Amino acid sequence: MPELRFHNLTLGYDRHPAVHHLDGAVKDGALTAIVGPNGAGKSTLFKGIVGEIKPLAGAIERNGLDVHDIAYLPQAGDIDRSFPIGVYDLVAMGLWRSKGSLGGFGRKDHDRIEAAIAAVHLTGFEERAIGTLSGGQMQRVLFARLLLQDARLIVLDEPFTAIDAKTSADLLELVQQWHRERRTVIAALHDIDLVKRSFPQTLLLAREPVAWGATRDVLTAENLETARRMCEAFDEHAAACAVAAE
Amino acid sequence: MSVLYAYFIAPFAEFEFMRRALVGSFALALGAPPVGVFLMLRRMSLIGDAMAHAILPGAAIGFLIAGLSVFAMAGGGLIAGFLIAFGAGLIARATPLKEDASLAAFFLISLALGVTIVSVKGSNIDLMNFLFGSVLAIDDPTLFLIASITSASLIVLAVIWRPLVLECVDPGFLRSVSRTGGPAHIAFLALVVMNLVGGFQALGTLLAVGIMMLPAVAARFWARDLSTMIAVAIAGAAISGYAGLLVSYHANLPSGPVIILVAGVLYVLSVLCGPFGGLLWRALPQRHLEA
Numbered sequence: 293m294p295e296l297r298f299h300n301l302t303l304g305y306d307r308h309p310a311v312h313h314l315d316g317a318v319k320d321g322a323l324t325a326i327v328g329p330n331g332a333g334k335s336t337l338f339k340g341i342v343g344e345i346k347p348l349a350g351a352i353e354r355n356g357l358d359v360h361d362i363a364y365l366p367q368a369g370d371i372d373r374s375f376p377i378g379v380y381d382l383v384a385m386g387l388w389r390s391k392g393s394l395g396g397f398g399r400k401d402h403d404r405i406e407a408a409i410a411a412v413h414l415t416g417f418e419e420r421a422i423g424t425l426s427g428g429q430m431q432r433v434l435f436a437r438l439l440l441q442d443a444r445l446i447v448l449d450e451p452f453t454a455i456d457a458k459t460s461a462d463l464l465e466l467v468q469q470w471h472r473e474r475r476t477v478i479a480a481l482h483d484i485d486l487v488k489r490s491f492p493q494t495l496l497l498a499r500e501p502v503a504w505g506a507t508r509d510v511l512t513a514e515n516l517e518t519a520r521r522m523c524e525a526f527d528e529h530a531a532a533c534a535v536a537a538e
Numbered sequence: 539m540s541v542l543y544a545y546f547i548a549p550f551a552e553f554e555f556m557r558r559a560l561v562g563s564f565a566l567a568l569g570a571p572p573v574g575v576f577l578m579l580r581r582m583s584l585i586g587d588a589m590a591h592a593i594l595p596g597a598a599i600g601f602l603i604a605g606l607s608v609f610a611m612a613g614g615g616l617i618a619g620f621l622i623a624f625g626a627g628l629i630a631r632a633t634p635l636k637e638d639a640s641l642a643a644f645f646l647i648s649l650a651l652g653v654t655i656v657s658v659k660g661s662n663i664d665l666m667n668f669l670f671g672s673v674l675a676i677d678d679p680t681l682f683l684i685a686s687i688t689s690a691s692l693i694v695l696a697v698i699w700r701p702l703v704l705e706c707v708d709p710g711f712l713r714s715v716s717r718t719g720g721p722a723h724i725a726f727l728a729l730v731v732m733n734l735v736g737g738f739q740a741l742g743t744l745l746a747v748g749i750m751m752l753p754a755v756a757a758r759f760w761a762r763d764l765s766t767m768i769a770v771a772i773a774g775a776a777i778s779g780y781a782g783l784l785v786s787y788h789a790n791l792p793s794g795p796v797i798i799l800v801a802g803v804l805y806v807l808s809v810l811c812g813p814f815g816g817l818l819w820r821a822l823p824q825r826h827l828e829a
Contacts, residue, residue: 342714364714375579375707376764385704388715393700393722421762422707441715 295320295357295445295476296341301350302533303333303340309348309533310336312500318493320355321474323467325481325491327511329523332497334480335367338449341478354445361389363443365434367450367480373423379433380418383409386440408436413462428459435463446470448479452486464490484511498522549787555674556783559793562676562684562740563779566749569688570733571771572695574754575764576726580706583751584638589727590734590747591645592622594652597668597738602659608679612735619731622648627727652743671742671794673783680739687736691729698722703764741794748798749775756805759812774804 296318303311311333318324326334339345340352343359354362384397384405391397397405409415412432422430431451438446448467452460468490470477481487487494487507494510496502498519503510550556577586596618597611604610622644630637656665667675676684695702701722704712712719730750737746753774754767761767782797789796810818 344713360715360717362714366710369708370710371708372579372706375703376762376767377703377707378763382707385700385708385711388704392716393698393718437711 295322295355296478297353297355299351299353301340301352302348303336303345304348305336305345307348310499311340311497312533313350314497314501316495316501316504318476318478320476321471322476322493323471323491324476324478324493324495325487325507326478326495326497327481327484327487328497328502328519331499331523332519333499334497335449337497338364338366338447338478338480341447357445361443361445363438363441363446365438365446365448365451367453369434371422371430373425373430375423376421378419378421379409379414379425380405382422382433383436383440386437389441404440408439411439411466412436428455431455431459431463435466439466443475445476446478448477450480450482453482460486484516487511545788546784549784555676556787558676558681559673559740559783560780562673562681563749563783563797564776565681565684565688566733566737566740567753567772567775567779569684569691570737570746570750571753571757571775572768573691573726573729573733574750574752575757575768575771576702576706577730577751578754578758579764583755585641586730586734586747586750588641588645589619589623589730590743591649591652592641593619593648593731593734593738594668594743595648595655596621596652597735597743598652598655601664601668602655606664608677608683608739612683612738615735615738616731618648619735620728623727623731667742669742669744670792671738671740671745673740673793673797676740684736684740687732691733691736694725694729698725702726741798745794745798748801749778752798752801752805753778756801756808756812759808759814759816762814775801778804 298314298316301311301314302309310331314337326337328334336345340347341354342362342364384401386408387397387401387404391401406415406418409418412435414429414432414436417425417429422433425433435451451463451467455463464486467477467479479491481491488511491507493505494507495504496510496515496519499522502519502522503515550560574586577583593615596614596616598614599618600607600610600612600614603614622641626637626641626644629635629640633640652668653665656668660668701712701716701718705719705722709719733750734743734746737749740746741749753771756774757767757771760770778797778801782800783793785791785800786793786796808816810816813819
């Protein structure tokens with residue numbers, strides 16, 4: 293049973309497509325990388341998956357999953373780092389789906405939060421204000437929160453960009469743990485070598501899907517070159533798409 | 539000892555209007571500053587100002603219909619405040635104008651309209667009371683109104699606390715896990731309007747926002763976490779109320795403006811001496827730490 297299925301999906305802004313006629317499915321428990329040049333529509337696809345934007349055409353089937361049950365790490369989160377809140381409190385918000393605005397936190401919840409903070413190697417940082425953290429530490433905090441979300445489907449938009457090697461390795465270990473737990477993980481990545489090493493499935497996207505399948509078949513020099521060429525600029529005066537809608 | 543008593547306590551022990559004013563100020567100090575802290579943290583500090591102007595025509599229409607009835611003026615103020623909050627939001631969504639621009643337009647129109655309406659029926663003294671309040675003239679119904687607004691405000695704040703905090707820190711995450719962000723934002727705007735209406739009788743439309751924002755902005759220099767910041771803001775507002783009344787009593791100055799002036803003095807002191815970002819600390823030659 294596929295977790296996610298795209299039916300002739302077109303996503304975009306002001307009628308301009310950023311993801312064009314995407315068809316296919318992400319299998320339950322798959323670990324999929326999405327690769328493509330800047331402007332290829334990776335972030336747009338993620339916003340579509342989590343329901344932040346509605347399809348211009350086609351549909352996304354989520355296998356009965358509520359969009360709020362998808363754990364989503366946006367690329368440049370709009371986090372206000374100057375807000376006076378500590379690491380512990382921000383991580384604890386990962387329990388939102390079970391706690392809501394009013395649910396109390398008990399001993400067991402406290403243990404889960406501490407465990408999540410320990411899993412990203414931030415024990416001892418609980419009371420630190422988020423404004424005092426480095427970029428890598430902040431990403432660890434966000435991963436701890438993702439851990440607590442305990443989601444079946446996890447969507448990561450460039451999780452390892454601007455992060456040092458040690459942090460990337462630690463966080464990648466968490467991603468692989470999710471994969472072992474049979475969760476479905478989709479991540480947008482630029483590091484081709486990392487994808488080849490750690491992600492069994494790849495979707496190569498250049499607005500339109502270039503290739504989708506086993507990583508070694510998708511990430512060929514030929515496909516990557518095709519993707520680069522296909523990512524032409526946004527055309528203000530583009531004509532209406534002639535491909536028939538279903 | 540008796541000198542201290544005469545200076546600091548006797549005015550309140552002797553005069554009932556001073557006691558009422560003090561209780562009213564304390565109630566305002568409990569309700570408005572927490573809202574002010576959130577306004578500041580959401581970079582909406584000036585929104586309070588705009589909303590304060592916006593409630594004037596509503597209160598004035600209440601005055602026009604029912605005379606100096608507390609509840610008519612408060613009701614009118616609440617209705618006008620809500621209308622303008624949502625009107626500005628609506629225009630921001632439907633046109634290219636940003637919310638702050640449409641609020642600016644709305645509040646200027648409201649202020650002009652309010653002053654015109656008050657002048658039609660009332661005297662210049664009424665107008666002064668509308669704009670700057672009359673904290674020494676607080677009667678039982680007014681006290682009851684302020685206390686109710688403060689209680690309601692604290693309860694609502696407790697209920698929307700988590701979504702409100704999360705909407706400030708990480709609105710994208712809140713959207714991804716729940717739909718409470720929108721309703722929490724609306725409830726928060728309602729809190730702003732309510733607390734301004736509460737402060738309107740005591741401090742007037744122009745100064746009510748002072749007891750909301752000045753202690754909140756000052757508190758930023760004394761605390762790093764949200765709860766402490768709010769506690770400091772409440773304490774600062776209460777001190778301003780007490781000290782302001784005392785100074786105005788002894789120096790025979792108008793009470794409302796003096797309360798806000800005391801809050802202003804506390805703000806300046808905080809900017810200078812506050813342990814988190816105060817200017818004096820920066821001026822001191824300090825060696826950097828080892829780690």
